[in-house]
Amino acid sequence: MTDEGPDAEAAPGGLRVHVPIHLRWGDLDAFNHVNNVAMLKILEEARVRALWKDEGVDAFPTAVISVEGTGGVGTLIARQEIEYLRPVPYQREPLDVQLWFGRMGGASVEVCYEVHGPRGLEPAELYVRADAVFVLVNLTTGRPVRLPDEVRAAWTPYLGEPVDFTHRR
Amino acid sequence: MTDEGPDAEAAPGGLRVHVPIHLRWGDLDAFNHVNNVAMLKILEEARVRALWKDEGVDAFPTAVISVEGTGGVGTLIARQEIEYLRPVPYQREPLDVQLWFGRMGGASVEVCYEVHGPRGLEPAELYVRADAVFVLVNLTTGRPVRLPDEVRAAWTPYLGEPVDFTHRR
Amino acid sequence: MTDEGPDAEAAPGGLRVHVPIHLRWGDLDAFNHVNNVAMLKILEEARVRALWKDEGVDAFPTAVISVEGTGGVGTLIARQEIEYLRPVPYQREPLDVQLWFGRMGGASVEVCYEVHGPRGLEPAELYVRADAVFVLVNLTTGRPVRLPDEVRAAWTPYLGEPVDFTHRR
Amino acid sequence: MTDEGPDAEAAPGGLRVHVPIHLRWGDLDAFNHVNNVAMLKILEEARVRALWKDEGVDAFPTAVISVEGTGGVGTLIARQEIEYLRPVPYQREPLDVQLWFGRMGGASVEVCYEVHGPRGLEPAELYVRADAVFVLVNLTTGRPVRLPDEVRAAWTPYLGEPVDFTHRR
Numbered sequence: 001m002t003d004e005g006p007d008a009e010a011a012p013g014g015l016r017v018h019v020p021i022h023l024r025w026g027d028l029d030a031f032n033h034v035n036n037v038a039m040l041k042i043l044e045e046a047r048v049r050a051l052w053k054d055e056g057v058d059a060f061p062t063a064v065i066s067v068e069g070t071g072g073v074g075t076l077i078a079r080q081e082i083e084y085l086r087p088v089p090y091q092r093e094p095l096d097v098q099l100w101f102g103r104m105g106g107a108s109v110e111v112c113y114e115v116h117g118p119r120g121l122e123p124a125e126l127y128v129r130a131d132a133v134f135v136l137v138n139l140t141t142g143r144p145v146r147l148p149d150e151v152r153a154a155w156t157p158y159l160g161e162p163v164d165f166t167h168r169r
Numbered sequence: 170m171t172d173e174g175p176d177a178e179a180a181p182g183g184l185r186v187h188v189p190i191h192l193r194w195g196d197l198d199a200f201n202h203v204n205n206v207a208m209l210k211i212l213e214e215a216r217v218r219a220l221w222k223d224e225g226v227d228a229f230p231t232a233v234i235s236v237e238g239t240g241g242v243g244t245l246i247a248r249q250e251i252e253y254l255r256p257v258p259y260q261r262e263p264l265d266v267q268l269w270f271g272r273m274g275g276a277s278v279e280v281c282y283e284v285h286g287p288r289g290l291e292p293a294e295l296y297v298r299a300d301a302v303f304v305l306v307n308l309t310t311g312r313p314v315r316l317p318d319e320v321r322a323a324w325t326p327y328l329g330e331p332v333d334f335t336h337r338r
Numbered sequence: 339m340t341d342e343g344p345d346a347e348a349a350p351g352g353l354r355v356h357v358p359i360h361l362r363w364g365d366l367d368a369f370n371h372v373n374n375v376a377m378l379k380i381l382e383e384a385r386v387r388a389l390w391k392d393e394g395v396d397a398f399p400t401a402v403i404s405v406e407g408t409g410g411v412g413t414l415i416a417r418q419e420i421e422y423l424r425p426v427p428y429q430r431e432p433l434d435v436q437l438w439f440g441r442m443g444g445a446s447v448e449v450c451y452e453v454h455g456p457r458g459l460e461p462a463e464l465y466v467r468a469d470a471v472f473v474l475v476n477l478t479t480g481r482p483v484r485l486p487d488e489v490r491a492a493w494t495p496y497l498g499e500p501v502d503f504t505h506r507r
Numbered sequence: 508m509t510d511e512g513p514d515a516e517a518a519p520g521g522l523r524v525h526v527p528i529h530l531r532w533g534d535l536d537a538f539n540h541v542n543n544v545a546m547l548k549i550l551e552e553a554r555v556r557a558l559w560k561d562e563g564v565d566a567f568p569t570a571v572i573s574v575e576g577t578g579g580v581g582t583l584i585a586r587q588e589i590e591y592l593r594p595v596p597y598q599r600e601p602l603d604v605q606l607w608f609g610r611m612g613g614a615s616v617e618v619c620y621e622v623h624g625p626r627g628l629e630p631a632e633l634y635v636r637a638d639a640v641f642v643l644v645n646l647t648t649g650r651p652v653r654l655p656d657e658v659r660a661a662w663t664p665y666l667g668e669p670v671d672f673t674h675r676r
Contacts, residue, residue, distance in 0.1 A: 022529055025555040026373065026548050030366040030428075031308065036246040037209040037364065041533050044206055048532040049599065056599055077205040079336050081250040087311075090368075092556065092563060133336065139200065142256075167248050167302065191360055194386040195379050195544065197537040199597075204533065210364050217363040218430065225430060259537075261387065261394060369646065374584040375551055378544040415543040417674050419588040425649075471674065477538065480594075505586050505640065 014101075014160030017060050018119070019046040020094035027090070034088035039128055040080065043113050046097035047132070051075065051111075062099075064154045065136070073145050075134040078108065082130040083165050093118035095127070101155055102162035107144040108135045109155070112163045131163045183270075183329030186229050187288070188215040189263035196259070203257035208297055209249065212282050215266035216301070220244065220280075231268075233323045234305070242314050244303040247277065251299035252334050262287035264296070270324055271331035276313040277304045278324070281332045300332045352439075352498030355398050356457070357384040358432035365428070372426035377466055378418065381451050384435035385470070389413065389449075400437075402492045403474070411483050413472040416446065420468035421503050431456035433465070439493055440500035445482040446473045447493070450501045469501045521608075521667030524567050525626070526553040527601035534597070541595035546635055547587065550620050553604035554639070558582065558618075569606075571661045572643070580652050582641040585615065589637035590672050600625035602634070608662055609669035614651040615642045616662070619670045638670045 027038035052075075054063040067074055088095075096119045102110035110133050117125035136145040190211050198204035221244075223232040236243055257264075265288045271279035279302050286294035305314040365376035372380075390413075392401040405412055426433075434457045440448035448471050455463035474483040534545035541549075559582075561570040574581055595602075603626045609617040617640050624632035643652040 024548065024552045026367065026375065026551055028368040029364065030368065030370045031243055031245075032368045035364065036249065037206060037213055040206045040209060041531065044533055045531045054599060074200055076200075076256075077253055079250070079252045079334070080205065081248070083248045084246055087245075092561060165248070193379065193383045195382055195536065195542065198533065199535040199537065199539045201537045206533065210362065213364055214362045223430060261392060369581055369583075374587065375544060375547045378547060382544055412538055414538075414594075415591055417588070417590045417672070418543065419586070421586045422584055425583075503586070 015158045016098045016100045016160070017050045017062055017158060019049050019060075019097045019099060020119070021046050021049075021097050022092075022094045023088075023090055025090050034090070036082075036084060039084070039088070039115065040082065040130075042095065042097065042115065043082075043128075043130055043132070046099055046113065047075070047111060047134075050099050062154055062158060064151050067139070072139045073136045074139045076137045078133045078135055080130065080132040081163075081165065082128060083167060084128055085126055085166075088115075088127050091118065093121065100158045100160045102131060102160070104147060104152060104155065104159065107146055108133055109147065110162065112160070114163075129163050129165060184327045185267045185269045185329070186219045186231055186327060188218050188229075188266045188268060189288070190215050190218075190266050191261075191263045192257075192259055194259050203259070205251075205253060208253070208257070208284070209251065209299075211264065211266065211284065212251075212297075212299055212301070215268055215282065216244070216280060216303075219268050231323055231327060233320050236308070241308045242305045243308045245306045247302045247304055249299065249301040250332075250334065251297060252336060253297055254295055254335075257284075257296045260287065262290065269327045269329045271300060271329070273316060273321060273324065273328065276315050277302055278316065279331065281329070283332075298332050298334060353496045354436045354438045354498070355388045355400055355496060357387050357398075357435045357437060358457070359384050359387075359435050360430075360432045361426075361428055363428050372428070374420075374422060377422070377426070377453065378420065378468075380433065380435065380453065381420075381466075381468055381470070384437055384451065385413070385449060385472075388437050400492055400496060402489050405477070410477045411474045412477045414475045416471045416473055418468065418470040419501075419503065420466060421505060422466055423464055423504075426453075426465050429456065431459065438496045438498040440469060440498070442485060442490060442493060442497065445484055446471055447485065448500065450498070452501075467501050467503060522665045523605045523607045523667070524557045524569055524665060526556050526567075526604045526606060527626070528553050528556075528604050529599075529601045530595075530597055532597050541597070543589075543591060546591070546595070546622065547589065547637075549602065549604065549622065550589075550635075550637055550639070553606055553620065554582070554618060554641075557606050569661055569665055571658050574646070579646045580643045581646045583644045585640045585642055587637065587639040588670075588672065589635060590674060591635055592633055592673075595622075595634045598625065600628065607665045607667040609638060609667070611654060611659060611662065611666065614653050615640055616654065617669065619667070621670075636670050636672060 021042050027034045029035035050060050050062050051065050053066050096116040098114045100112050102112045110131055113130040115128035138145050196203045196207035219229050219231050220234050222235050265285040267283045269281050271281045279300055282299040284297035307314050359380050365372045367373035388398050388400050389403050391404050434454040436452045438450050440450045448469055451468040453466035476483050528549050534541045536542035557567050557569050558572050560573045603623040605621045607619050609619045617638055620637040622635035645652050
């Protein structure tokens with residue numbers, strides 16, 4: 001725990017945000033483990049919590065995007081890649097979704113994820129590696145928006161190594 | 170339309186299965202277009218319909234995997250990659266999900282997708298490119314299963330060029 | 339099949355709209371049958387297809403609500419009730435969702451449903467009975483909207499007996 | 508907080524379990540509030556957390572149903588009823604899902620819910636009232652299972668008044 005926020009910690013190459021996300025039993029599919037698509041819903045929720053503005057006292061320092069209101073910007077996903085390392089059972093403690101940035105362009109950003117088992121639980125499990133590229137868009141016009149300086153400043157400490165996927169052709 | 174089945178057609182490098190998948194209004198998110206994760210649900214349904222055994226008269230020739238019963242095998246997703254080319258609005262005619270194979274290994278298979286607007290509708294829209302690697306697993310033991318010869322034979326005509334992603338680092 | 343539309347037929351007490359809705363394998367839960375909540379997603383999709391405006395040649399005559407554009411109205415659900423008669427397995431042919439109206443008030447409408455197995459398949463299965471009350475709301479102001487005369491006229495032939503639930507306290 | 512458990516408290520007619528459930532942004536629909544069907548997913552998760560066995564130190568005293576393993580029993584929903592009192596916006600603090608029992612039969616149980624805004628937040632909001640009847644079933648045979656004595660004993664303190672729906676025909 002550092003002064004960077006309630007759940008941020010230094011990792012090789014930069015800080016990571018740690019977003020606790022609860023599974024829902026409904027995330028399981030007929031094979032009785034978390035469905036591969038449901039895992040992307042979990043990444044989506046982690047991204048919203050980590051990046052979209054939040055007035056709460058424990059807000060992540062990266063939560064700076066204003067989605068609502070005049071001039072609201074959204075995050076439009078351009079691409080995603082995800083690698084499933086082992087099946088995820090339903091469990092009650094929140095998964096530890098770790099999130100950082102692999103690259104920041106003019107209007108587009110690569111966000112990187114690792115999904116771990118609940119913090120503090122042994123044995124530690126790494127379930128998923130993923131990344132996504134999103135573009136900031138003005139929600140009224142649908143047009144791309146340059147990354148504002150204050151957003152860039154808030155996110156820069158969380159720049160780190162891109163995801164090193166194991167199985168890539 | 171060829172003798173390969175009800176909805177298969179030749180494409181450069183091999184045949185493609187054309188799976189019509191209906192959107193649901195619930196696939197939209199608060200930005201009022203098909204959610205990026207919901208699109209993977211649509212790919213999942215196309216994969217199930219195209220690859221899992223089906224006794225119907227119009228079954229795809231590629232629908233040969235026996236998920237149910239003794240010795241049932243499932244398709245466990247190892248990785249996925251997806252590129253969103255343009256937002257998808259809700260529409261009533263089924264999307265045309267085109268599916269082929271990029272590679273067949275011992276127990277793992279790369280399946281490739283393009284999601285197009287409804288067949289016959291002008292202008293033709295290409296919404297999404299994606300691929301996934303899945304492993305055949307015995308649903309009782311959880312262990313990988315070698316691709317049976319008859320599965321390999323059924324899928325070989327649908328081997329084609331891997332997906333050529335536009336935005337890949 | 340009558341001149342009331344592509345998939346409408348007379349039932350005791352009035353006409354019913356028949357909306358074919360495809361299951362998705364993802365509608366199953368870890369118990370390997372269609373999840374009870376997923377069934378309400380299927381009713382939602384049937385309602386959208388049956389009631390919201392559609393310019394297609396085979397549009398239901400009840401599809402008259404304009405959701406999009408200036409003055410767009412939405413259907414806000416006030417209550418729902420659903421009874422599950424038997425588990426629903428994954429199947430490829432579309433379920434036959436039958437829909438009619440139990441009551442039309444000033445701004446609120448009771449819509450009734452029965453979910454049957456695919457049309458023409460033997461044995462015929464009745465899986466679900468349900469109803470919902472929705473209120474028409476102006477999507478800009480959020481305020482209730484009186485049922486326009488042309489909507490009332492389009493829906494009146496589909497007024498019938500309310501759902502007779504078996505297990506009600 | 509009482510000795511009945513970590514999040515149980517006395518209410519008129521009996522105790523209630525308080526299950527905190529986080530929304531996901533993906534629970535919103537194109538109308539930009541929590542979708543009516545998504546709300547039932549939230550009730551499902553509350554039910555699983557409150558009633559299914561949990562070895563955690565903060566387990567609810569009502570969490571006594573063994574779903575996994577030999578002789579595992581599941582909860583099969585027979586009917587549900589839900590009333591939406593006001594639209595629910597996305598919010599980060601968990602909703603307070605209050606849960607109690609309206610009736611316990613031989614193999615079937617009526618579970619009652621109220622969904623409130625986050626505990627401690629002013630103004631207090633009551634969003635949803637709902638109930639559901641479920642049947643205990645043996646997951647291997649699919650047959651109903653009589654409520655075991657220890658389950659009945661654990662749940663009896665949480666018997667209370669059934670839900671008093673406002674809009675019922």
